[in-house]
Amino acid sequence: MSGIDLGNGVVGAILGVVFATLFQQWTQDTWFRIRRRSAGMVRSLTFREGQRGAWSTFSLGPLRTSALIVEGDGDRAIAPESVHVQVLTEAVALPEEMDDWRAEIEAEENRAEASGDRAPVWNGPRYAVESLEVSRSALDEQAEVHLRLRPTDYYTFLAAQQLDRRMPDGTSPRSRYLDPEEPLNAPAFLQCSFGVNIAVVTSDHLLAVSQRSNRVRMAPGAWNSSVNEGLARHIDSAGRNAPDLHAVARRGMREEMSLEPHEYSLALLAFVLDVDKRHWGAHFYARLNDMTGDQLQERMGRGVADRWEHRTIDYVPFRSADVTRYLLRPDRVHRWAPLAPALFHLALVHVHGRASVERAEAQAVRRLQG
Template identity: 75%
Template structure:
């Protein structure tokens, strides 16, 4: 080894020591930060995937029939007793946010113009209820469902304004994007939930399910096939004096107004609470079994006049057996023409009468036949 090589080796060793002292610790810390951030990102991604796979908030569907109805409480097998439901009406009326208030003013002005021009009948701004909150629990001994429904006063024009969930606000957002979280569907401000109604699946004494089609001139779901009876809560009608509305009484009012049926002519059972997550409309689901009237007798009754005939343009009678109802729900000309909460209503009513096992077998068989038919046509 020459003197030059020795000198170069000494200089290299000295520079290596200096480099290690100055840069080794920062490099190690930077590498540690990169590893930690990567691990955190992987854990975050894994958590989100696991969280999504474990979500119980799935809307009701049967094969190709997909709805926006979320069954929040009730499985059809166990009834919800009248005394288990507590309804509370709060004092303060619902107010739209400042940026949505002009939408309501537009609706009010448009209806005033309609009345002045006489082009059609003006929409009545009826007093309604908005859902402030809906809470569910179980009794300690027998684990029966208990429900607490909190309502606030509102009106129909506020409801129509709040239904514009995908309309752009001044900042470019929408009410759906700003105020609603799809991962927490039960969390929503009251001004976006200005609708609560009842839906009833009516079964005649000779075991026929009554299926109605909504009129083309109604504002909500025109032309769609729906429940036997559909009725919204009205502050004017359903709250006598200062009493809170009784959901069973609302259902009985709907039975009387839409089918001319009196309480002594049927048994009424509450099955579930359901939320249409797309439109933010709540519903209590009931089934009613007529004790004496057959399908023919009910047809005759309806032909003699009903109070709200204008709401429905036609009525069908389907054998109330799981296989028949499933075929009816999945008919190619019908599968996309159902009101959002109706398939879930008919499913729950079937479960209540025939049991979950029989209903799920019929649903699976109906879907399997549809797929076999498509495969056969494809060949």
């Protein structure tokens, strides 16, 4: 090797060391930023794709519902002390156009009362849902549910149910205020309904399924949960206390089935939203301790407070295959109240386990399609 080559080699080595010293960190930082940006783009795409799937409503083969299970999978009950309910003092206020709709409803009910043509609809005090937020406890990751309510009334609820009625500018409440990609975000005046839905199973393993009366205002004639009870401000908020959802469920069991708390166990399984009508619900499972289906029928035959709400009650063996076949019966599959099928599925999971239930449901759907 000549002296020149040796000199060039030494200079090159020195320059390489200098370059590495000066630019190594910059190169690493740049490469890190590129990788992070690329990963972020992938995560963003994955999140958007996953989000569309995450907000799927409950379905079972040909049975499609508008019930979105917001919290709870049926496997583990939500503890009463994990549900925190807050009532805000300010009542919901309708936009001006929708407030005119409420005035129409009130005027029509006043005319009905004055003429005696029909019984007027009572403008009962209700609650609107401001928000429902879910977190996890630090130690055991139990659900912590925070439900915020506002005062409202039944006429406001009826006005808010006209989600597809056109306003003067051509929009509707649904198109103006609701985003299908963000189903949990909605103004409180469009969410003037919160109720409890209970799947009642007798001691001899029969699920009670009710059919709503044709005289009720919402979903007349639809097949529904065993018990359905809406929150009522004048009943469920003693003094200044916020309503207790378990207490509301017990009131529903008493008024619709003449059952007292010592006669059953009660488990809160989920919080569910009807994304079409903006109805919120808490789903419960109730197991009767000693009362059979025949005994329950006899008990109800001696009188119930809210008999007019139910047209009839069916009793279905509380096995996954039997309940699934019942849900998918040709004379039932398109006649369900939106939140009921998800309730029965969650109750099955709570008792029989997810794997067993989903296997039986898949078999029933395959037989139906084959």
